[in-house]
Amino acid sequence: MMRIELVKRPQRSALFSVLSPFIAFALTMIAGAIMFALLGVNPLDAFNIYFIQPISEVWQLHELAIKAAPLILIAVGLSVCYKANIWNIGAEGQFIFGAIFGSIIPVLFPQFEGPLVIPLMLLLGMVGGAFYASIPAFLKTRFSTNEILTSLMLVYVAQLFLDWLVRGPWRDPQGHGFPQTIQFGDSAVLPELMPDAGRANWGFVFALVAAVAIWLMMSRMLKGFEVRVLGSSPRAGRFAGFGLNRMVFFTFLLSGALAGLAGISEVSGAIGQLQPVISPGYGFTAIIVAFLGRLNPLGIVAAGLVLALTYLGGEAVQSALGISDKVARVFQGMLLFFVLGCDTLIHYRIRLIGVTLMKPNAAKLDAAPKLEEAR
Numbered sequence: 001m002m003r004i005e006l007v008k009r010p011q012r013s014a015l016f017s018v019l020s021p022f023i024a025f026a027l028t029m030i031a032g033a034i035m036f037a038l039l040g041v042n043p044l045d046a047f048n049i050y051f052i053q054p055i056s057e058v059w060q061l062h063e064l065a066i067k068a069a070p071l072i073l074i075a076v077g078l079s080v081c082y083k084a085n086i087w088n089i090g091a092e093g094q095f096i097f098g099a100i101f102g103s104i105i106p107v108l109f110p111q112f113e114g115p116l117v118i119p120l121m122l123l124l125g126m127v128g129g130a131f132y133a134s135i136p137a138f139l140k141t142r143f144s145t146n147e148i149l150t151s152l153m154l155v156y157v158a159q160l161f162l163d164w165l166v167r168g169p170w171r172d173p174q175g176h177g178f179p180q181t182i183q184f185g186d187s188a189v190l191p192e193l194m195p196d197a198g199r200a201n202w203g204f205v206f207a208l209v210a211a212v213a214i215w216l217m218m219s220r221m222l223k224g225f226e227v228r229v230l231g232s233s234p235r236a237g238r239f240a241g242f243g244l245n246r247m248v249f250f251t252f253l254l255s256g257a258l259a260g261l262a263g264i265s266e267v268s269g270a271i272g273q274l275q276p277v278i279s280p281g282y283g284f285t286a287i288i289v290a291f292l293g294r295l296n297p298l299g300i301v302a303a304g305l306v307l308a309l310t311y312l313g314g315e316a317v318q319s320a321l322g323i324s325d326k327v328a329r330v331f332q333g334m335l336l337f338f339v340l341g342c343d344t345l346i347h348y349r350i351r352l353i354g355v356t357l358m359k360p361n362a363a364k365l366d367a368a369p370k371l372e373e374a375r
Contacts, residue, residue, distance in 0.1 A: 006348040016346050021292050021303070024338035031334050041321055049320045050313035050327075060312070062198025066270050067308035070095065070262035070279075072207035072301055074286035076214050077255030079295040083218070085231040086251050090136060090151030091259040092283025093158035094129040098260020099267040100162060101128025103181065103274050106188035107170055113187040121188060121264055129260015130253045132158065137252035141245040147252075155283070163276045170274065181274040190269035203265035208301065210258055215297040227251070259283065280311065281329075288336040291343070307332065 016023075033043035054060055074091045081088040102125030105112060136150040167179040175182075190201045218224035230237035230247050238244065267278055289307050293300030314328025 003353045005351045005353055006344070007351050008348055009346075012346050016342075020342040020346055021294065021299075021339065024292070024335060024342045025306075027338040027342075028331065028335045031338075032331060035327075035330065039323060041323065046317060046321065046323075049316050051309060053320075054309060054312035054316050059198040062194075062200035063312060064305065064308050065200040065204040067311045068304045069201075069203040069207045070266050070282045071286050071289050071307055072304035073203075073210055073262035073265070074255075074259045074283055075289035075293065075300045075304060076207070076210050076297050077258035078286055078290045079293070079297060079300060080214060080218070080227060081251040081255050082290060083231045083295055084227045084247055084251050085234070086248055087148045088133065088136070088151050088252055088255050089148050089287070090133070090154050090283070091255065091286055092279060092281065093151070093155035094132045094256040094259035095263040095266075095279055095283045096155075096158040096162050097132035098125040098129035098256075098263030099274065099278055100165065100263075101125055101131070101260065102264025103170075103184075103267060106184040106268075107181045107274065110182060110185055113185060115187075117185075117187040118190065118268070121268060122261060125260045125264025126257040127260070129256040129258070129263060131256070133252040133256020133259070134249065137249045141248050147248075162274065162278070166274050166276055172273075179276050183273050184268060188268055189272060190265060199270070201265070201269035203262070203269050206261060206265060207304070210261075211297040211301050218297065223250075285332055288332055288339070291339050292335065307335075310335075 029047070033047070036043045036046040055064055074095060078088060078091060102121040104124060105117060105121055132154065133151075135154060136145075136147045139145040139150050140147045163179070166181055170181045172178070172180055172182045190203060192198075193200050193202065193205070218227065226237070226242045226247065229240060230242055230244060234244055237247075262282065263278070266282075267274060271278060285307055286304075289300055289303045292306070293303035310328045310331045314325045314331075317323045317327055318325040
């Protein structure tokens with residue numbers, strides 16, 4: 001029998017570390033071409049509809065920015081967690097709670113208007129996301145629970161809580177029974193960047209500002225150094241006086257706040273009200289964005305635009321070719337698979353080991369009946 005082992009390379013290739021995302025994207029394109037061929041569609045036509053047509057006009061670029069903004073915001077926060085070797089998988093729930101907290105003013109106090117409404121909504125959104133992220137952080141530091149499981153399970157709690165709100169206490173009494181809140185007033189709607197050209201709003205600017213700010217923190221500030229040290233060697237971090245529990249809370253609160261900001265920006269900008277479903281899975285797709293961007297905030301901006309294009313492309317092939325919009329999820333899954341595969345092969349090499357099955361000793365087998373008779 002043969003057994004496969006991964007052996008850590010003494011030194012990884014700097015060239016392939018840089019090329020890894022591009023190799024992963026190329027492999028995804030090859031796998032996607034095979035998928036389209038199996039579906040009976042010309043791969044070249046499908047790729048043209050999927051990747052080219054959705055960005056061929058100015059208004060479509062605005063739609064790309066709308067899709068990319070939450071992905072970038074969430075992924076930038078997650079990159080800090082993952083750099084610290086802390087695994088926040090529940091950004092989708094933090095996104096939802098940010099949207100809920102930020103919607104308190106326009107839903108419960110619709111008469112409150114003025115220039116302070118949007119800043120207060122954004123602040124409440126960040127507080128909501130950070131609050132929800134603090135739950136797995138507390139459980140990890142207090143009870144040593146696995147943050148992957150707790151943060152992931154809390155996503156479903158957030159989804160069900162949002163569903164209960166819009167079907168129950170926050171339902172629009174004039175909404176003809178539809179599960180949704182009232183439409184946000186003009187003061188509670190995030191302004192558009194260029195109203196005459198498209199729907200892109202200030203959420204995309206928030207994403208770019210967050211990416212630059214986190215890049216500066218990680219590359220120029222002591223806190224970024226602390227994140228990198230604790231992520232690569234917790235023992236060295238403890239000797240340097242860096243607290244692991246403090247880092248757990250810091251990274252969870254930061255990533256939760258950015259996910260919450262993404263949530264309220266999406267609701268107050270693109271949607272205009274709370275609904276049972278406010279996200280097509282941005283919190284999970286942002287994990288792919290973070291790794292495709294090599295956990296670098298500036299690389300995440302480019303990766304966020306690429307993944308946003310898969311959403312638009314999925315909608316385009318659905319209408320043009322009659323293919324399920326789940327194709328976008330397949331592309332995202334393949335991309336994550338190849339990104340992680342390429343990274344694994346950069347850090348490790350595969351070794352095949354032969355396993356010899358131990359055969360029973362013949363002499364012992366012959367002696368067994370004699371021993372039984374002696375007894």
